[in-house]
Amino acid sequence: MTRVLVVEDDPQLVRALVINMQARRYGVDAAPDGATALRLAAAHRPDVVMLDLGLPDMDGVDVIRALRGWSRVPILVLSARQGSAEKVAALDAGADDYVTKPFSMDELMARLRAAVRRTEETPLAPETTLVVTAGFTIDLRAKKVVRGTRDVRLTPTEWQLLEILVTHPGRLVTQKHLLQEVWGVSRAGKTNYLRVYMAQLRRKLEADPSHPRYLITEPGMGYRFEG
Amino acid sequence: MTRVLVVEDDPQLVRALVINMQARRYGVDAAPDGATALRLAAAHRPDVVMLDLGLPDMDGVDVIRALRGWSRVPILVLSARQGSAEKVAALDAGADDYVTKPFSMDELMARLRAAVRRTEETPLAPETTLVVTAGFTIDLRAKKVVRGTRDVRLTPTEWQLLEILVTHPGRLVTQKHLLQEVWGVSRAGKTNYLRVYMAQLRRKLEADPSHPRYLITEPGMGYRFEG
DNA sequence: CACGCCCTTGACGCATCCCTGACGCCCAGG
């Protein structure tokens, strides 16, 4: 059964959504605010999130970013705001679709189906949670790095950067791509961020940080993790 | 470079879309009708399809179904029809998103980015990105060249040139085309750029750079990659 | 309130890359 997390503070709309989705054999969870939403998302691992941007406790875009920090679950945004700036912000933060209220329930359900279909089609990559090199070991699920016999402490930003590189082993990852994934599109172009954080990662992971063996830079293009 | 196929019969709208996307460094193809669209999609393998439903020769939903018969390329539907029935039909046929005209260009570009981002995140693209010759191996997706047992380091400009030639194997690529793709229209005509960079590529890839076997020059016309 | 951690930002030296001009070769045509 496909599980949907509905994040919406209007009880009436929640009721309507829940009824419609249960009739279509979806499993539905509901959260009235952002904090509850993040907690439920982590606990129940829904297959789709339907998110209202106008929440009482926090900005909807921040909810998107928080989710994207650890999950790739499809996010379908509902919002009363029709301005294109809001849409762009939500989509660039990681949302998959944006529907403005009032909406047709048929259309919403079709967009929901489209989002679910996409995730079902992707064969769910072979979930390698351990990345082992001669110098260190990365446990992606536990978010842990061990170097020799000691644990390495990474800051959240350092971890995000490392995670992206490590999940594309051997491949070149563009500076723009890294910046967009970690800092969002608004900060694309700030290549100095990358320089600072790559230096920190090397200092923590490489035996000889000034001659990196794993975190390779390709001048003018991006960075690459060599396994 | 991300390649977009625009399927739209209104020349004015095509022009606006192409200009906007080229400014954002997308590679754009355009098709005025469904038949051309299907042919170009098969030949050029775009990364995204932007599809108008109101085509002169066939129903847009049939175009979606035809594409979905063999491809999972993201399809972004543009349409003047606002009815939810049309949206549902298109989405259920396999479209990924549906934007009604008139739309904000910013929003459309954000939805385009969202669609591209999704496909980039899913690893394990079945696409064959390896170009193998007796002398060297090129991995287009990883942006990596291996010659014998050693990695070859290419500068961004060298890589762009090589990428264009290699993705048109055996075919002649015009000097003007190469210059426009790598340096932009303003520098078309500076054929000396090509001479310098082709020489560098040959020095890095060919066994005998002065008698090239793979990077062939066609005097007065352009260059060709022999696989 | 003080402290520490983390993110951001600027400055600086250095390596590399891009562009440019000069020169010589080959080939075709006069």
Place this chain on the structure above:
DNA sequence: CCTGGGCGTCAGGGATGCGTCAAGGGCGTG
């Protein structure tokens, strides 16, 4: 035989990108 255009080669100068360091600010914690 001479000439001119197209091409390959080389070397240097300016520009850009990268690594590094350090300082400042925001935020939560003790």
